[in-house]
Amino acid sequence: MLWAVIGILVGIIIGINTSVSIPLEYIKYTAVVIVGILDSLLGAIRAEA
Numbered sequence: 001m002l003w004a005v006i007g008i009l010v011g012i013i014i015g016i017n018t019s020v021s022i023p024l025e026y027i028k029y030t031a032v033v034i035v036g037i038l039d040s041l042l043g044a045i046r047a048e049a
Contacts, residue, residue: 004045 022030 001045001048004041004048008041
C-alpha cells in the first residue's frame, strides 16, 4: 500500500510540474481514463488491506 501511495504522490508532483496541453476533443476521454486509473489503484489498495 505504501508503494501505491508513493507512486500516486510522485505522479501528481510530476504532473503539476510539467505543462502538457490536452486538445479539447479529448477532454471527455481523459476524464474517463483518470477515473478508471483511480478506480483501479484504490481497488488494489483496498484488496491489499
